[in-house]
Amino acid sequence: MTLLQLSGYLLFSAFIGYLVATLLFGGAIKQSAQKGPRTKWETYAVAITVVSFILNVGYFVTRWIHVKHAPVSNMFEFTAAFGMFIVGAFLVIYFMYRLPALGVVALPLAILVIGYAAMFDRDVSPLVPSLQSNWLTIHVICAAMGEAIFAIGAVAGLIYLLKNVDTNKRTKQSIALEGIMYTLIVVVGFVVATITFSSMQYESNFNYIDKEGKEASITYTMPAIWGMNEYEQLDDTFTPLVETPPVINAKKLTTVTWAFLFGTVLYVLIRLLARRSITNMCKPLFQRVNSQLLDEISYRAVVIGFPIFVLGALLFAMIWAQQAWGRYWGWDPKEVWALITALFYAAFLHLRLSKGWEGKKSAWLAVIGFVIIMFNLVAVNLIIAGLHSYAA
Amino acid sequence: MKMNMCECGQQNPYGTHLCIQCGRPLTDEEKEKKVADMRYEGSAVRSKTYNASWIDKVWNFFSSVKVGVALIVITLVAAAIGTFLPQAFFIPATEENAGAYYENVYGTFGKIYYALGLTDLYTTWWFQVIVGLLGVSIIVASLDRGIPLHKSLTNQRVKRHTSFLKRQRLFAQGSNDVDLQQAANTLKQMKYNVRTEDGAVFAEKNRFARYGAYVNHVGLIIFLAGVMLRVIPGMYVDDSMWAREGQITAVPGMDGYFLENKEFILELHDEQEQTAAMAEQGVNTVAKNFQTNVVLYKQPEGALPGNTSNLEVVQEYAIRVNHPLKEAGYAFYQMDYRLNDELKTMTFALTNKETQQSLGEVTIDLYNPETSYVIDEQTRIDIIGYYPHFTGFEEGEPQTGSRFPTNPAFLFKMFTPQTPEGETSFVGIQQTVEPLGDNAYQMRFVSTEFTDISGLTIRLDRTIPILFVGAIIFLIGVAMGSYWQHRRIWLLVQDDTLYVAAHTNKNWFSMQKDMKRLEEAVQLPHVVDQLDEEPQQQKGDDAQ
Secondary structure, three states: OOHHHHHHHHHHHHHHHHHHHHHHHHHHHHHOOOOOOOOHHHHHHHHHHHHHHHHHHHHHHHHHHHHOOOOOOOHHHHHHHHHHHHHHHHHHHHHHHOOOHHHHHHHHHHHHHHHHHHOOOOOOOOOOHHHOOHHHHHHHHHHHHHHHHHHHHHHHHHHHHHHHOOOOOOOHHHHHHHHHHHHHHHHHHHHHHHHHHHHOOOOEEEEEEOOOOOEEEEEEOOOOOEEOOOOEEOOOOOOOOEEOOOOOOHHHHHHHHHHHHHHHHHHHHHHHHHOOOHHHHHHHHHOOOOHHHHHHHHHHHHHHHHHHHHHHHHHHHHHHHHHHHOOOOOOOHHHHHHHHHHHHHHHHHHHHHHHOOOOHHHHHHHHHHHHHHHHHHHHHHHHHOOOOOOOO | OOEEEOOOOOEEEOOOOEOOOOOOEOOHHHHHOOOOOOOOOOOOOHHHHOOOOHHHHHHHHHHOHHHHHHHHHHHHHHHHHOOOOOOHHHOOOOOOOHHHHHHHHHHHHHHHHHHOOHHHHHHOHHHHHHHHHHHHHHHHHHHHHHHHHHHHHHOOOOOOOHHHHHOOOEEEEEEOOOOHHHHHHHHHHOOOEEEEEOOEEEEEEOHHHHHHHHHHHHHHHHHHHHHHHHHOOOOEEEEEEEEEEOOEEEOOOOOOEEEEEEEEEEEEOOOOOOOHHHHHHOOOOOEEEEEEEEEEEEOOOOOOOOOOOOOEEEEEEEEEOOEOEEEOOEEEEEEEEEEEEEEEEEEEEEEEOOOOOEEEEEEEEOOOOOOEEEEEOOEEEEEEEEEOEEEEEEOOEEEEOOOOOOEOEEEEEEEOOOOOOOEEEEEEOOEEEOOOOOOOEEEEEEEEEEEEEEEEEEEEEOOHHHHHHHHHHHHHHHHHHHHOOOEEEEEEEEOOEEEEEEEEOOOHHHHHHHHHHHHHHOOOOOOEEOOOOOOHHHHHHHOO
16 A cells, blocks of 8 residues: 555545544534533544544645645645644634534535545646745645634634524525525535546547637536537537637536536435425524624634734745745735735624624624635636646 | 813813723713723723814724725725736736737627726726725724723723623622632732732733734734835846856846856656646646756956956856845846757858868857857958848848847858958858859858757845834734733622622633633622623533
8 A cells, every 4th residue: 555545545534534523513412402511422523523633634644745745736635635624623613612513514514625625636746846845835734724714713603693594584694594505515516526427437528729729629527518619529428508718618617517507406405305495404403502602713713713824825925925936926816815815804803893793794704704715715726827827 | 181070080081981090981872881892991082082173084084993994895806806817917918919918818808807907906006095095094093092092901990980890791799708819819820910909809811912903003004114115216126137058147137247047957857747636727837947057246346337357256056946046135036948049059161162062160159259260271261240130231231139149140251272362251041142242162051059048037125124024013913912812800899799890802701711710719709791692501501
């Protein structure tokens, strides 16, 4: 067994461990009506989370040794590490406040993030010169830690909203909340779609004309719903329904469309079977959690995460940029989105401290902050950065 | 200044909500509140007190948190809009063609985006004005709140009025059977600063956390000021150069310095296949190392500009990405390269046109051609004219565009035993002119050698130390305000009743843990969170 295989197994074990721990945390919050010390469910849930987290760190370390640089250099590595940091941040906040309800949302979120990561190419990619720096390790890990702590803030905010938003009435808030749940299911849809088509070994080849007017070729791994600009199909597979202008990457658009199709089918199935909205299904889980405690945890997580995020995503990034390119700031889209994230949380803190935004308002801001982080991870990497890549 | 007298006799500045001395509410608005507004300790905040003159109005505008947050959000949204399409400095088109490029590639949206000036959003006057206003807002708001807050925090008395204690968020009262001295000792063990007066205990912890916001704002202002200093001449130099292998080039923007490119090295990763992960990231090269081995020279004192004799070696260095060469505040960055891009030498054979027999070959260094190349005693070639960048003839004279050999041409005079007088020939790429009639000999082109060129950026940024200091102060301030909480506990015995009140600037559950510890050590009435609307019962479960 090579070190790389070992690291793969460790990640998979951690993944399974998190699944088990989620169920145990679910049991724990049902039991916590009884007073007194922690229930057995909770004890086991925490123990399994800790063990799985150690396995997860094992993945990180073994892969680091194998690839000889911090495994945060491509989409798979970064996203997987982000999932791991979410669990780490959850454990830190859990031991501060001992609130098992957090685990019921934080662990599935980490599972989703790691699952999403696994859909990307897991090959070891050599580092281009600009990435060969210790700042890769320091900057990326620090920024990811900050984001992971923000994620726990969003988790507590989400639980707060699930508990306190009246989901039986059709209000902006209840619809938005259901929208968040739907988006999470779309991520599951992406994972299911990717696994489905890759197990079929689906492949479809095209030639097309790119936006610079040059000929290029592309291989789809999902049935092409959207065709590239002036495409020419090279094999007898599903024919694209619509041709797109050259500026659109129809392959990525196709992947997104499949994710939505699978996600929507999944969502409709769940709703038909349960005959309730997802928010209403989750709501009973959190009825006994103290709202003020959730509010404090959500805010506390943001406050803990903010200095770490600014240090990692802005200051360390600037130092590295100065060293690699001679300018600490270049208005690169990824840089700009790190700044946007920091500005958003700065606005959050001012609204909370000076305008007294607590409760629902604060919870929504914590959730929106995480949406921005995910946008930065998913969209900026896959759509915007496609136009100007860091590594080029 | 107008003053407001409290029942306790203390004179408070007009606009004070809570008496500095005893904490009694002074305004009607404050009296009606169930829990005192402790945000700025109830001190007189200028912007909340005066609103008469235009100065007040400007001051109040900039000190408003609402305005500050609005400015943050506008900056955020503008910054986001700037990422919709690549900014003009990223696109592969010149400034004149940028408009056409956006329209061609992104259609109507691109055209509008360009027309609105969003392709250079971050350098537009309005974006910079917004950031400037944000800076003003930070300064004004900090002065507006920070100074009165500081005054209140440094003037705290041990004994507060019961109305102040009763209106704290965490409060309890009970019969007086508590040993205050013991409570004070416990609080000391809990690392509180404790002050006592007869019948009263005041314990305080981490007061400095309240200053975090002001410290980080100072850091931000230093940072923004540092960014602005760039416009001062000499603070910032940004230049670039192409360093040709084997050549010594004057360094632009760095007077008296010359750089020799000894060698440019490009190394690739062994495994040259592009993985899908790399394709996903837009990485199409598998470069491992870009490196330029250079020697940096300096002219001796008093040398004439451009005089490259007697250069002194300053340092030898291998410039790589992430490893710039640093000298005298300047830094040289590896930014670009062209392999085999430029002509370095040309080799010709002096050939008899009829017999095609060569009398010998000469290799001409295109950067430093010699005036005469001697093959043997009777055979030599003189260069009477060299045109490195030949652009054509004007009035019979060959013209050159620059000193770089992009299209070299020569005016040769060839001497052979057969033609001792010499024959004149103009030789360019794929072009030979014999201006003085048919020659017996020609310079036949044999081969060329190309050279690698390395693109280096030269930067000097004297603002960096200021930015760094600003950033560090900012982070220290943020950490102060984030990781510590200002916690206070008041105990007061009056008329045989014990009053317990506690305040923290944030994290009330952690404050309650402190209270619990205190209550366990000395029998105190259990404090109640007066803002908690949910029944107490549950909290015991979750917050332990």
